[in-house]
Amino acid sequence: MPLSWLLLILFALAVLGYVMGRSRALASAGGDSRGLHSLPSYYGYNVALTVLTPALGLLALWLIAQPVFVDGRVSTLLPDTAITEGSSRSLVMSDVRRVAEGFDLLVQEGRATGAEIRDMRAETTNVRDRLAEVGIALGSNVNPSVLSAAQRYRDLSTTASRAMWVVVLLVAIGGFAVSYMLTDKDFRARNTVERGILLVLICAASIAILTTLGIVLSMLFETRNFFAAYPWQEFFFGTNWAPDFRGNSDLAILPLLWGTLYISFIALLFAVPIGLFAAIYLSEYASQRVRSVAKPTIEVLAGIPTIVYGLFALITIGPMLRDYFAQPLGLGDSSSSVMTAGLVMGIMLIPFVSSLSDDIINAVPQAMRDGSYGLGATKSETIRQVIIPAALPGIVGAVLLAASRAIGETMIVVLGAGAAAAQFQRGLGEIVNPFEAMTTVTVKIVSQLTGDTDFASPETQVAFALGLTLFVITLGLNVLALWIVRRYREQYE
Template sequence: MSLGLLILVVIALAGAGFVIGRQRALAQAGGDPRILHSLPGYYGQSVFLFAAVPALLLLLGWLLIQPLAIESRVSAMLTPADIPEGSSSALVMSDVRRIADGFDAMIAQGRMTEDALRAMDANTVDVRAQLAEAGIALGSDVAPNVFETAKSYRNLAHTGRLALTVAVIVTALAGFAFALSRIQPDYRARNVSERFVRTLLIGASMVAILTTVGIILSLVFETVHFFRLYPAKEFFLSLTWNPQFRGGSDLGIWPLLWGTLYVSFIALLVSVPVGIFAAIYLAEYASKKTRAVAKPLLEILAGIPTIVYGLFALITVGPMLRDYFAQPLGLGASSSSVMTAGLVMGIMLIPFVSSLSDDIINAVPQAMRDGSFGLGATHSETVKQVILPAALPGIVGAILLAASRAIGETMIVVLGAGAAAKMSLNPFEAMTTVTVKIVSQLTGDTEFASPETLVAFALGLTLFVFTLGLNVLALYIVRKYREQYE
């Protein structure tokens, strides 16, 4: 049974439980719901929850554990002779999964039966051709044991799916029967339903926390692994970034960090003034008709894919800056530069600053405006001395969001600023950022356990700590100005 069909069966069973549970409660109350402790719907909800929730939790846990268990058991079947020179067990296991998928495709297409599969061996030439037609290309260097391992992998996966189907349906039926047996007029069904909702809310609130913890732990573990292979002193103090996957790499972070800060600074230099001025105009001076047209048009910028901004930087902004500024001033001859990426990224960040700042300014109570006007202040004085101080914490939050967005941007930097890791004050030179190098170090045919690959996790952790420091600084500034205002 497919996963989607299994979930539908569980939901259908739970839905039937809701109807039967509600009717059973009314029947035991003689048709008078006033005799019941809870409303009839709560009794139905209790049956629905007992039938659906344990079964779906079992399904989720099974889907998480089964692949790990099968991988562990099947990988133990491989011998050192099955791993070609220059390859790894992970690559061989990838071949095992691909061959197993090919078996499934061939059987689903009617080109093979289960009996034929059991009789198949790695030296059968026509079987290789059939697998190639199914999209699985096998070379002559595929060991017979790998071929048999793929068959075992498929058998274990099919057995696991069958066991999963039986276990989930039995669990749903058991919960269904248990909940029905508890239905009595004095059964506190409402309390059961409300406890579930409270647990659901707590679980939802924990998702963000657990996700953050998972991200931090994954970065920390791989970073520790990196620093066992490469000295931390060289990483944090070296001014050279020159990864060589054959050895002798210089993996200093400062050229990347400098490019990140430089591009982000130029982007904020463009987006913050324009965004805040646009927000002040839309919130305080624009008519309703103008605001209704201008704000949606401004927010369209936030919906444009970053790759489109990158192409705009590569084709339009970069050549324009090179022809009209860099070359006449003798500052460079490349269309890829920090200024190109910073300007285009600043345009992209304008709606982040303006939209949030506009909402914050509109949230300032009208009574504060009226009080300022009553004291004789002009409109501009009210904006400067009353509204902006009151909205300052929210505006700082908008700027912080824009800064985080700028630090994490990749595509605009790739197409607009280039990939040169160097430290220079010239904004018309090509540079790169931390995020670009994280992508480049993790892509391609590289050995994952090498320092040149693991350095991506150290870069990611450093970037995380840096943005966390920005958040702490912003909170300090917000509290300081808020206290002065109050």
């Protein structure tokens, strides 16, 4: 049965618990709410929270643990003969999951029964054709070992899902019964509900921390596996990027890192002055009427999808830069270049710098402006010597946000700068030429993880090493920004 039904049942139990808990509390006080320790609604909320909180928490943990458990159990059932040359256990398990998914679709659409699925044999049934009926395309018929593992995978998943329903509903009903029995006019429902809400808030705050920790740990583990198969000296200090899934790959990060920093630098060089000047004009010079029109118009840029920016770079900016600058100056003949991606990315970043800087500048106390004017300073002197220094921490934060956005951009780079890594062996003139095609770390992370790849190969695991390196660089930018903010903030405290 769908998971939405289980959620619907839980919320129905919570609503029923609210009504019954409130009624029981009033009944225990003889119908007079003044005899209750807390407001009547708190008694209902106590029952509802006791139904939902443990059940939903258990449901979330179960949904996370079930795939890991089923994958581990089924993976041990795969014989070594099922792993052919050029394949791996992880790739075979992906086939198992696809076949099991196809079996579920066959049952859901009424094309097969559960008994028919369990009785399928690769020797007598063309499983590939049956799965094609529900849109699961396979290159060849299903290996008997994969078919057996898929049947086991589906059985385990079905059993685990049924157990999840039973256990979660028992926990919800148990919470309902316990909280309902405790409901009495002297029960401190408000204190219990407030502690429960506090627990929910703590759990919500912990999700972000645990998610960050999970991301870092997953990258660390895969990066460790990568460096076990590929020397870290070549990765960090090599000068050639040439992955080859047949082996003998060159997986150096320097060409990708150079492209990332070069494109981001051009984007910030374009976006920061324009965005900052726009923010100064809107906050200090523009009339309220002009501001009400100009600021939303600038912020529209932040809502344009990056694929649209990429097409703009590919169709308009790239050919224009090639025809009017690169070819006349003898710097290149391609419309895909660092300058193309950098300029278009800079346009995209303008609202990030402008809107945040405008809000920070407006937050500077008016008393600082009045004091400057009282000492005889002009408007421009006040902006330059009082407002901008006072707002500098926020402006640095806006620039940092724009830099992080530029470093992580992918689509504009693919369409505007191409997918070729910088070629260090061509010399300094080639790698500093802004009209040469280059790519970034994020683009290569996508390309290395796209398609039917073997997650046990260095050519795939290098994506995690690239991601971890990018994470460390971003962390370094944050630390640098904090140092700058603290140093300049001391002058105005």
